[in-house]
Amino acid sequence: MLKRLPALESLRVLEAGARHANFTRAAAELGVTPAAVSLRIRDLEAELGVKLFRRSGPNVTPTEAGAALAGRMAQALGLIRSAVEDCRGAAASLRVTAAPTFAMRWLTPRLAAYHALPDAVPITLDVSAELRPAEGFDIAIRTGYGDWPGFDAAALMPIEATPMLSPALTARTKLSSPADLATLPLLPHDGWQRWFQEAGTEVPGLRFYADDYPTHELDAAAAIEGAGVALLSPRFFGPLLRDGKLVQPFPHVIRGPAAHYALLRPGEARPMVLRFRDWLEDEARRPDAGPVPVA
Template sequence: MSKRLPAMDSLRFLEAGVRHANFTRAAAELGVTPAAVSLRIRDLEAELGVALFRRSGPTVTPTEAGAALAEHVARALGLLRAAVEDCRGAAEPLRVTAVPTFAMRWLTPRLAAYHALPDAVPIRLDVSAELRPAEGFDIAIRTGHGDWPGFEATALMPVEATPMLSPALEARVKLSSPADLAGLPLLPHDGWRRWFQEAGAEVPGLRFYADDYPTHELDAAAAIEGAGVALLSPLLFGALLRDGKLVQPFPHVIRGPAAHHALLQPGEARPAVLRFRGWLQEEAGRPL
């Protein structure tokens, strides 16, 4: 006679605990207390007769058995979400969260092409620099090195940057070599020294603009007004070059190591989510 399966809630607690490797963060996601997660995990271990976590004070580490079971549970939950979506028939909006500049400069201009596809679903776009809790989105687009614990990260394209300035500012100075840019106010960016080095320019010091803006969008706006030279992505801000609002005085572009990534929950199996990630990958691979 086969034994009954553990309660679904117990398996959900296990999956969240392994994904976060922290009962407090798992509890926050599940809407319960850390003590409730710990108790449920202990009951599940007793029911299965297997240790699922190693405990050392407040630190918990999944055992091999716990990690393996959680991986299977994540896949099963993904299949359940896909089955529920199919059962509902009409597609619900896909909850997409993206950082502001990427959302404005890359994603939104392409959504019309996405909605022209026969299997497209409505998009509910959230614009935020902070990563939302896992239950708050279906797919996230974030910039970094791919190390987001608890998520499957798919690299879309490397981060790029090259100097851009207004045509009026360029007309007032003579830029015959990359080193000449060092004589202009540079809008603060961590990549400036790397750009000069890769461009083969030896500069004794850099003169930065007084204001340090929190987004590249604001850097671009300041550059358009002639405040200084901005280090911007030709992928995201290419339209400003084509429209003549900014110019790129030198061809060198720095790339990586950071990249724009699509983040999904582990075991995600809903067709609409996977199709949208595939569409993102295809669009990211298209030439400018």
């Protein structure tokens, strides 16, 4: 006689618990209490006769059996989700979440080209620096090193940065070598020491601007107003260079090791999602349009 399968909801709780390695975060995603998640897991372990998690305070670690089952459940849930969306008519729009600077400076200017494609679908764009729960998006674009548990990550482009400042600030300062930048206020960025080192300059102490902004978009706005030198992506902020709002005093650009990634749920099979992922990868491989002027 065939044994009855565990309840699908219990397996869904298992997958979320393993992905988050924390029952509280899994509960927040599922819209239940941590106690309900813990009870579901205990009942599932009793039903299967296998220990699925090792518990250590608020954190949990899947056992080998738990990780294997959770991984296959992630794939199965992806197929179920795809089947439901296909039954609904492939959803009205594609839900994309992206970090603010990426959304404004790279993605949005290219969406007109995407919508010119014959198989394009409407886009619902969520702009957030935080990764949304898996159920809240179809594709997420985030910055990191490719290690997002529970997601398939496709690298798009490496993180890049080079100094940029206002023409007015440049006119007041003689910038004959990278070391001269250290005499100016630098907008906070954790890549400054690396940039100076790769540019062949050892700077004993750096002078940073008083305010630390949460996005590169705000760094660029402050640099335009002459507050200091910003470390920005020439790929994203090239238009400000071409328009003369900012200048790039030296050609060196630091790249990686972090990159922008497109994140999909495991087992994702909907054509509209995969086509958009492929389009992102194709666009990321295109060379930048036009030269970036160097002061």
